[in-house]
Amino acid sequence: MERDLVEYIVKSLVDNPDAVNIKVIEGEKSTILELRVAESDIGKVIGKNGRIARAIRTILSASASAQSKRVILEILD
Amino acid sequence: MVYEFEGKTEREAVEAAARELGLDTDAFDVEIIESQGGGLFRKGKVRIRVHVKDDVSSPAPVSEKLDASEVPEERVSASKIPADEFEQSMIEWTKGIIERMGYAAEVSVAFREPKKLGLRIDTDSASILIGKKGRNIDALQLLANVYAGMLGHEDTKIVLDSENYRLRREESLVRLAYETAEQVRRTGRSVLLEPMNPFERRIIHTTLNDIIDIETKSEGEGLMKQVRVMLKGRK
Numbered sequence: 058m059e060r061d062l063v064e065y066i067v068k069s070l071v072d073n074p075d076a077v078n079i080k081v082i083e084g085e086k087s088t089i090l091e092l093r094v095a096e097s098d099i100g101k102v103i104g105k106n107g108r109i110a111r112a113i114r115t116i117l118s119a120s121a122s123a124q125s126k127r128v129i130l131e132i133l134d
Numbered sequence: 135m136v137y138e139f140e141g142k143t144e145r146e147a148v149e150a151a152a153r154e155l156g157l158d159t160d161a162f163d164v165e166i167i168e169s170q171g172g173g174l175f176r177k178g179k180v181r182i183r184v185h186v187k188d189d190v191s192s193p194a195p196v197s198e199k200l201d202a203s204e205v206p207e208e209r210v211s212a213s214k215i216p217a218d219e220f221e222q223s224m225i226e227w228t229k230g231i232i233e234r235m236g237y238a239a240e241v242s243v244a245f246r247e248p249k250k251l252g253l254r255i256d257t258d259s260a261s262i263l264i265g266k267k268g269r270n271i272d273a274l275q276l277l278a279n280v281y282a283g284m285l286g287h288e289d290t291k292i293v294l295d296s297e298n299y300r301l302r303r304e305e306s307l308v309r310l311a312y313e314t315a316e317q318v319r320r321t322g323r324s325v326l327l328e329p330m331n332p333f334e335r336r337i338i339h340t341t342l343n344d345i346i347d348i349e350t351k352s353e354g355e356g357l358m359k360q361v362r363v364m365l366k367g368r369k
Contacts, residue, residue, distance in 0.1 A: 115273035121236025
């Protein structure tokens with residue numbers, strides 16, 4: 058669910074969609090999504106002053122499944 | 135260039151195309167892609183694809199030249215259809231995100247301006263998609279603009295709207311501006327408004343620009359700054 062959403066968004070914004078990798082860690086009260094992208098794409102996912110990362114997190118928190126469970130997006134480098 | 139139009143009959147669809155594109159009906163080739171005949175009480179529907187030779191492209195729409203017999207509803211549905219691959223991609227992308235958020239929505243073209251494309255989101259989940267003070271729709275719009283850039287349209291501004299939120303927000307900001315000015319005048323004290331994005335701040339500034347005894351200025355750093363409303367010549 059959340060994974061599909063993040064994958065769809067991130068793949069549309071990067072130059073190397075094949076390098077997009079998301080690991081889902083399900084907890085009891087929250088879900089953690091660990092996102093990895095190609096090194097050259099990290100800036101594209103984070104954006105100036107973190108604008109893009111913030112927008113992705115905002116959309117994630119507005120998704121239907123996030124209404125019942127906390128979803129955390131971590132961008133790994 | 136290839137465009138798609140629809141109408142109740144083939145003729146209507148072709149006329150809609152000619153009107154939208156500002157061309158004579160013989161200036162383009164027509165291909166029928168979908169045709170449903172209308173019965174006595176049933177509306178027919180014909181979708182056509184129009185191929186325009188690039189050298190005759192004269193995009194100026196001539197919507198003023200409508201005859202009286204035209205039904206406005208058809209004008210809207212004709213222009214809502216994506217006119218090119220870029221618009222189609224933007225619609226599909228937006229719909230794709232909303233669906234993966236777990237909501238159902240229809241996305242269509244709301245308006246076209248030079249270097250601007252407005253998309254309209256029709257959904258039962260508008261309140262969550264818009265979010266508090268437009269947080270969610272603004273986030274989606276930001277990403278839509280990045281995606282437009284990925285498609286080579288970095289000079290086209292994408293505007294997303296649902297249930298006329300943009301207009302309603304603008305109206306409430308104008309009201310807020312006047313009320314704040316009144317309060318400043320009454321108390322003699324300046325007021326610092328909540329953080330706003332550049333578009334929202336501009337509405338406050340321009341609304342109060344014409345009021346002689348009131349002054350506005352932005353404070354803070356970054357994208358979200360705060361507007362201070364104060365009496366002219368005073369801190």
